[in-house]
Amino acid sequence: MNSDILCQRHPATRREKSGALTLATLCMAVLIAQLDTSVVNLATKPIGAEFQASISALQWVIDGYNLTYAVLLLSGGLLADLYGRRRIFMTGAAIFSAASVLCAAAPSISLLIAGRVISGVGAAMMLPSALAILRVAWPDPKQRARALGIFTGCYGLALIIGPTLGGLLIADVGWRSVFFVVVPFGLAALFVAPFTVPESADLQERNFDAGAQVLGILALGGLAMAAIESHNHAVALLALAVALTALLAFLRVEARRGAAALVPLDMFSSRPFRGAIVATAGMTFGMYGVLFLQLLTWQSTGRLDAVGAGLALVPMALVFAIISPFSGALQARLGTRFMTGGGVAIIGSGLLTVGIAAGLSSLAGAEVGLTLTGFGMGLSTGPLSGVAVGAVAAARSGTAAALLNVARMVGATLGVAGLGAIFAQHGGGTEGLRLAMLLGGAVQIVVAGLCWRATGAAVNH
Numbered sequence: 113m114n115s116d117i118l119c120q121r122h123p124a125t126r127r128e129k130s131g132a133l134t135l136a137t138l139c140m141a142v143l144i145a146q147l148d149t150s151v152v153n154l155a156t157k158p159i160g161a162e163f164q165a166s167i168s169a170l171q172w173v174i175d176g177y178n179l180t181y182a183v184l185l186l187s188g189g190l191l192a193d194l195y196g197r198r199r200i201f202m203t204g205a206a207i208f209s210a211a212s213v214l215c216a217a218a219p220s221i222s223l224l225i226a227g228r229v230i231s232g233v234g235a236a237m238m239l240p241s242a243l244a245i246l247r248v249a250w251p252d253p254k255q256r257a258r259a260l261g262i263f264t265g266c267y268g269l270a271l272i273i274g275p276t277l278g279g280l281l282i283a284d285v286g287w288r289s290v291f292f293v294v295v296p297f298g299l300a301a302l303f304v305a306p307f308t309v310p311e312s313a314d315l316q317e318r319n320f321d322a323g324a325q326v327l328g329i330l331a332l333g334g335l336a337m338a339a340i341e342s343h344n345h346a347v348a349l350l351a352l353a354v355a356l357t358a359l360l361a362f363l364r365v366e367a368r369r370g371a372a373a374l375v376p377l378d379m380f381s382s383r384p385f386r387g388a389i390v391a392t393a394g395m396t397f398g399m400y401g402v403l404f405l406q407l408l409t410w411q412s413t414g415r416l417d418a419v420g421a422g423l424a425l426v427p428m429a430l431v432f433a434i435i436s437p438f439s440g441a442l443q444a445r446l447g448t449r450f451m452t453g454g455g456v457a458i459i460g461s462g463l464l465t466v467g468i469a470a471g472l473s474s475l476a477g478a479e480v481g482l483t484l485t486g487f488g489m490g491l492s493t494g495p496l497s498g499v500a501v502g503a504v505a506a507a508r509s510g511t512a513a514a515l516l517n518v519a520r521m522v523g524a525t526l527g528v529a530g531l532g533a534i535f536a537q538h539g540g541g542t543e544g545l546r547l548a549m550l551l552g553g554a555v556q557i558v559v560a561g562l563c564w565r566a567t568g569a570a571v572n573h
Contacts, residue, residue, distance in 0.1 A: 133308040134249055135259055140301035141201070141242040142266040143273075144208060144294045145235050148177070150274030151281075151290035152228075153403045154422055157411040158287040163221040167536045168341070174404055174528050176225045179336045180232025182521035183329040186374050189240035189514020190321075197241045197248070198311045202302055204238030207231075209298030216291035227291075236517075238301075243513030247501040248312045257440030257498050264493040265436035272429040279422030314508075324365050324374040330358035332522060339529030343537060375515065376508070384448070385503040385512070387566030388496045391452045392516055393523035394559030395492055398459045399485060401527030401552050402466055405535050406478065409470075409545045427479055428486035435490025443495045452499065453564030455492025459485050460556030467549030471542035481549075527552065 156170045163169075192200040208231055215227035246263060250256035274293075281289040334355030341347040366373040380386055407425075410416040416424060435442075443451045462484030469477025500516040531552050535544035 131249065131259075133304075134245070134310070135262060137301055137304055137308045138201075138242040138245060139263055139266045140297050141205070141238045142263060143270050144205070144297045144301070145239060146267045146270035147274045147297070148208075148212070148231065148235075148291075148294050149400075150270060150403070150425070151278035151293055152177075153407050154275055154278045154418055155282055155287040155290050156404070156408055158282055158418070159221070159224070162287070163224075165221045167532065167540065168343075169221050169225075170408075171404075171528055171532045172225050173221070173228055174400075175336055175525050176228040177232040177235070178400070178521050178525040178528065179333060180229045181235045182232075182518055182525055183332045184233055184236035184325075185240055185514045185518045185521065186328060186511070187325050187514075188236040188238075189244065189511045189517075190374060191237065192241040192244050192514075193314050193508070193511060196311050196313045197245045198305055198309045200237050201241035201245065201309065202305050204234045204236070204241065205298045205302040205305070206234070208234030208238060209295050209302070210234075212291045212294050212298070216288045240514040240517055243497060243501060243516070245309060245312070247513065249310065253498070253502055254440070256502070257443065257494070260494045260497050261437045261440045264439070264497065265433055265490075267432060267436065267489070267493060269429075269433050272426060272433055275422030275425040275429070277422075279417075279419035282418040321365075321369065321372075321374040324362060324369075327358045327362040327365065328374070331355050331362055332525070334358060335522075336525045336529050339526055339533055342530075342533040376511065379504055379508065379512065379515070382503045383566055384499050387452060387563050388500040388503070389515060389519045390559060390566060391456050391492060391563035392496050392500075392519040393526075394456045394556050394563065395459060395489065395496070396520045396523035397527040397559070398456075398463045398552050398556045399489055399527070400524035401531035402463055402482070402485060402549065404528045405531060405545050405548055406466060406482070408535075409541060413541055424475065424479065425482065428482040430486070431483050432486035432490040435487060436494055439491060439494035440498075442491065443498075448495060448499060449564055451491050451495040453560045453562075455488045455490075455495075456556055456563060457560035458488030458491065460488075460553045460560060462486075462488060463549045463553035463556060465553075467546045467553060470546035470549065 152174065156173065159165065159173060160170050188200065188204070211227050211230035211234055214230065215224055218224035218227055242263075246256065246259055250259045277293060278290045281293070332355070334351045337351035338348045338355060341351065363377070366375050366377055370376070371378070403425075407421050410421045410424065411418065439451065462481045465481030465484060466478055469481060497513075497516060501512045504512045531548040534548040534551060538544040538547050
């Protein structure tokens with residue numbers, strides 16, 4: 113009898129260990145992407161000083177990565193479904209690591225931006241593959257919610273490590289060192305994945321759609337260009353016209369291709385899926401906007417140096433890291449709608465608080481606003497991922513994960529571009545920060561309301 117029990121338990125124990133190793137490998141992808149984001153935001157002032165770069169150029173240092181990541185995510189998710197999720201995950205890790213070395217060695221702002229663009233290519237292959245692997249490896253919704261909570265908790269962990277370590281590196285070694293921080297994680301993910309991550313793919317008569325990809329690049333690229341170059345009305349209007357024209361053409365092409373499309377439009381017939389997409393875009397619009405502008409303001413006004421600015425982000429990151437692993441359990445108690453729409457509303461309240469506190473002698477107001485932002489992120493990130501990948505068939509998990517990340521990076525790109533443009537047009541500093549954060553917070557509250565309605569029909573897990 114005892115031997116039978118041991119034989120029954122042994123496979124389960126092995127599966128648990130295998131799942132833990134798989135999750136650890138996938139978490140490296142989050143650490144790579146989020147460490148890169150947090151340390152580069154911290155490095156914008158010294159980068160600008162070395163290259164005599166404008167705020168617009170610094171926006172492209174951030175958005176060169178964000179935009180490339182966003183426009184190639186669809187192809188990254190599709191390639192993962194078609195040619196193997198582990199294979200595409202590893203390819204992305206290799207590209208990202210090589211691009212980080214290029215950024216560290218860049219002799220000019222143009223080559224630095226080019227390195228950031230290549231980093232975006234790697235991330236666009238790596239992260240949707242990781243989310244798709246999670247969907248396949250944890251088919252049970254409750255187990256997947258727990259895995260997603262740990263997976264998204266790494267965003268908070270990276271936000272703790274990144275600014276603190278990045279600030280010290282910038283002060284002692286220089287800004288170039290921050291790009292080397294992610295390389296060990298990338299190489300580790302690349303070398304352990306063959307042993308820890310199972311391979312999977314779902315062909316289903318789908319293929320790569322180059323025409324739709326080009327139209328997607330023009331649509332998202334034009335939108336970001338219009339926001340960043342809003343001070344140049346002629347360029348902004350032309351970019352906006354290109355973006356809208358490309359978007360309409362993209363929708364026509366995808367509607368004709370049906371289930372074989374790069375973005376199968378029938379996925380959006382799911383109300384919970386639409387709600388997750390809207391909430392994700394709103395979530396990152398605020399988070400990336402406040403990270404870029406608050407850090408830049410603290411350093412450009414001489415309020416804090418790189419080390420101090422990094423330490424000032426710790427409360428936000430700590431709350432995020434503490435809340436995220438428990439988001440699955442909180443979702444079971446509070447419901448999907450609160451965790452998604454409510455979480456985005458809390459982020460919006462954080463931005464409003466940062467805006468109101470801009471220019472005050474004490475940092476307390478800004479810290480409260482940033483902590484609220486981290487709290488809202490911790491509540492919403494995992495449940496949004498779970499809603500998006502759980503609302504579609506497993507065969508489309510890569511595409512669903514890619515679309516979720518497209519929404520995340522479109523929100524991030526527009527947050528940096530749009531709020532950064534407002535910041536620049538009002539002279540930067542505390543006044544520019546105040547106006548940008550008040551507008552950003554208002555936008556997020558509206559998005560949260562839309563999400564609350566859209567996810568009303570979602571099942572509370």
